[in-house]
Amino acid sequence: MSAHLDDVSEMEIMDDTISPKRRNVQGKWIMSRQKNMIVNLYKELKLKNPNMPYKELMNSISQTLGVGYNSVCNIISEYKTTGTVKSPNKKRCKKSMFDKIDDLDRNALRQKIHGFWMKKELPTIDKILVAVNSDPALPNFKRTTMYEMIKKLDFVFTKRKRCSVLTEREDLLVWRQNYLYDIRKYREEGRTVYFLDETWVNAGDCVDKLRVDKSIRSKHDAFNRGLTTGATNPTGKGQRLIVLHIGSHKGFLEGGLLCFVSKKNSADYHDEMNGDNFHNWFESIIPRLDPNSVIVLDNAPYHSVRTERIPTSSSKKEFILSWLRSKGVVIDRPMFKPQLLAKVKEIKGKYVSYVVDNMAKDAGHTVLRLPPYHCELNPIELAWAMVKKNVKQNNTTFKIDDVRVLLNTAIERVTSENWKNFIEHVKTEENKLTEVDKNMDEIIDSLEPCILTITGETSDSSDV
Structure with a gap:
């Protein structure tokens, strides 16, 4: 009897020391075995208490099993709809190499291909692969990956003689040639040309290389000499500033800066902007522009909202x-x-027609859109490079408010003389592209079309 009482007392002590229920970790996958337990408990409670309200029933299951209320509702709904439950699909969409590289790298790839046309040489996959992989500034690609990249950059193969000639899509060639014609015409007319673009600055941005005193043996040695081992770089990028601005040969437009803290953890800063935000900013900018000016912008979705x-x-x-x-x-x-x-x-x-174009037209201005993947034709890209370099060199606190101050200071340091130099550089790039189009036109026109034999008759491939 005494031994039995001792066992009871030990059990009571154990009951008093039981830890609280463990809840399912938020965001953790709920597999089919767990789902079946939830369904079984649902059936049991429903059998014992057929009149229990649905919300009370779901809440009881949630509290008993430590699974979120919404998850329980979804699982029971899945069971009622399909008659079964299954584990979630844990496969994630793998990003392609094209999505991993930025616009500058994509533009550099395009320029590598253009380089062959500049030399009046037909580009092939193998030639492009060697040129790209030998450039330390670009990532290395496999041949199949390079082929996919070229297709996504809207290059196409045109059959000529025994080989395929790599050219750009016809509509993009027309777009680029029209753009180059229009921008030169507007300059000759003496119209002010403004260039706008968005970028971002991370709170954790800093220079990767610093001068190091190799005579310092340790942190203690540096402390004794009254020196510092330097600011510790942040482990992550931290918060991000989304920046939008516009400028011309006169410099950045006064009052044209839009800067706000990112609220999304997205790899693409374009996700932060939408048509309404951009249109509100654009509307405030229009009165500040010179009369009869030209506004150059790219083809981001919020730039091209249709009426x-x-x-x-x-x-x-x-x-x-x-x-x-x-x-x-x-x-x-x-x-x-x-x-x-x-x-x-x-x-x-x-x-x-586009909302932005109509807003500009009503105010007496003209909108000109850059051809895709041609960021080298936008001088504000060079201005952003100068601004970011300045921010990185002076960023020591990695706090978003301090980075905002550094950003404003860096923008003020970009002078009208800098902008004129940027625009001159862009004019050089425009001349290169004109030469590319000229050489491409002459070489392809000189090649004989591929002759195919169909049902015993000889026919030009363009007619097939």
Whole structure:
């Protein structure tokens, strides 16, 4: 009897020392075995208490098993819908090499290809691969990766003789040639050309290389000499400032800076901006510009918000029909969706317009868009490089407020003389691209088209 009482007392002591329930770690995967336990408990409670309210039932399961309330609701909903539960798909989308490199590297790849045309030499994958991998400023690529990169940069292969000639997509060539013609025409007219762009500055940005006194043997030795071992670099990038500005040969436009702290942990700083934010900033900038000026910008989505929605292949048939009728198109017989989209394609060119372009036009200005992947044609990129270098060299606290002060100071140090030099450099790049297009045009025109034999007849490949 005494031994039994001792066992009971030990159990009571153990009960008093039981640790609290462990809850499932937030964000941790809930596998199918755990889900089945939740479903079984749901069935048990439902069987014992059929009149228990749904929320109370879900809350009871959540408290008993230590799983979040919303997770329990989702799992029970999944079971009711499918009749079973399964483990989540833990496979994550792997980023391609194209997504890992930045716009500057993409532009450098394009310039490598252009370099062959400058030398009047036909570029091939093998030649490009050697040129890129021998450049220490660029990452090394495998041949298959390089091929994919070139395709994503909108280069295409045109069949000529026994080999394929690597050229750029025809519409991009036209875009670039029109841009170069327009920018030169506007300069000859004496119009002020403004260039705008966004960038970012991290609170943890600092120079990678510092001068080191090799005579110092240790931190204690440095302390005794009254020296310092230098500021400790942060382990992460910290907070980020998103920066938007505009400038011309006169320098950065006074009052044109937009700077705010990033709220997203995204690798792409473009995620922070949207059409509304950009349009509000742009509206405040327009009165500060010289009369009849030109505004050069890239093709970020928030720069190209359309004034009206135009049907695409993903649009509903009813919307396509109503849009066509609103434009005066008569649909006098039943049509399938592809037929309607063909009609949209015929007339949509008349109705494609952008909010930014209309805002500028109403104020007497002109918007000019850079061709894709041609950041070397925007002198503000050189200004940003100068600003960031200044911030990195003087960043010692790695605090976002201090970095903002450094950023404002660095922007003020970019003079109109600096901007004139940047623009002159861009003009040199424009001349190079004109030479590339000229050489490409002459060489491809001199090559005989590929001759294919089909059903015993000889035909030009362009007609096949």
